[in-house]
Amino acid sequence: MKNLLSIEEVSNEEIYAILKRAAAFEAGEPTQLEQDYLVANLFFEPSTRTKTSFETAERKVGATVIPFEAGFSSTLKGETLYDTVKTLEMIGMDAVVIRHKDDAYYKELLEGINVSVINAGDGAGQHPSQCLLDLFTIFKEFGKFEGLNVTIVGDVSHSRVAKSNASALQRLGANVHFVCPKEWQGDYSEARHDWDELLHTSDVVMLLRVQHERDAAYDGFTTEGYHAQFGLTKEREQQMKDGAIIMHPAPVNRGVEIDSDLVECDRSRIFEQVRNGVFVRMAIVETILKGRN
Numbered sequence: 001m002k003n004l005l006s007i008e009e010v011s012n013e014e015i016y017a018i019l020k021r022a023a024a025f026e027a028g029e030p031t032q033l034e035q036d037y038l039v040a041n042l043f044f045e046p047s048t049r050t051k052t053s054f055e056t057a058e059r060k061v062g063a064t065v066i067p068f069e070a071g072f073s074s075t076l077k078g079e080t081l082y083d084t085v086k087t088l089e090m091i092g093m094d095a096v097v098i099r100h101k102d103d104a105y106y107k108e109l110l111e112g113i114n115v116s117v118i119n120a121g122d123g124a125g126q127h128p129s130q131c132l133l134d135l136f137t138i139f140k141e142f143g144k145f146e147g148l149n150v151t152i153v154g155d156v157s158h159s160r161v162a163k164s165n166a167s168a169l170q171r172l173g174a175n176v177h178f179v180c181p182k183e184w185q186g187d188y189s190e191a192r193h194d195w196d197e198l199l200h201t202s203d204v205v206m207l208l209r210v211q212h213e214r215d216a217a218y219d220g221f222t223t224e225g226y227h228a229q230f231g232l233t234k235e236r237e238q239q240m241k242d243g244a245i246i247m248h249p250a251p252v253n254r255g256v257e258i259d260s261d262l263v264e265c266d267r268s269r270i271f272e273q274v275r276n277g278v279f280v281r282m283a284i285v286e287t288i289l290k291g292r293n
Helices: 012-026 049-060 081-091 105-109 128-142 160-171 223-230 270-290
Strands: 038-043 064-066 095-100 116-122 149-153 175-179 204-207 245-247
Touching: 012 128, 012 270, 038 049, 038 081, 049 064, 049 095, 049 116, 049 128, 049 270, 081 095, 081 105, 095 105, 095 270, 105 116, 116 128, 116 270, 128 160, 128 245, 128 270, 149 160, 160 175, 245 270
Parallel strands: 038 064, 038 095, 095 116, 149 175, 149 204, 204 245
Antiparallel strands: none
């Protein structure tokens, strides 16, 4: 596995291998990398969790992280993404982790680029590392995917997390349902616009952030109105089945997608997802770098 671009390109066997390796890292096993690698993180959109998590993971597996600040790079002078990545390759990078506002930005890198590319989020397209850490979180909780009922709630049309997770979860045997305002259903014609009937059967309630930066207006809702109709309120949480968990890729708009008091409740795995992200990204980085040999 030389690149990680889309979860669609990762086989079920590769998914389970990454989850197994992440579990080994969590248990304290050392990295299997036997040489030093150079990695740069190119984030052209704001990020706290993903960027810091990748940097931590890279250091933990023994890679050398070369600083790259998109806001001070030659892209501001008009340099193409291809030329930027090719330049880093010639300098000696073994892998680059890229977040970019354009959907499928990586397609222009498939020809002529030999450095490994890890997609850290492309526009409203894919977010494979987030998907893998979410799968790890679910698998740790339930030990399986087959037959689980996962309800994804919110801005599914703009969400790369929804696209990646739905694809992988369905392929692994889970039942995935979508709940959102009609204006945000996008290609998900099966999406429901009232989610209360799903509360009693959902094993996982996965909330999505309202993405203002992608022109995801509330479409007539106030924040209070959105929370009342589509947010996870305390009343809704009390209707969830025993053993069901709450997830959110974060950052969280408290009081919009979820009641603030529920962010760290017993059901919540929101901050656990952040912790799991380091182990999963260690497994991703190690897998990609070993795949270059």
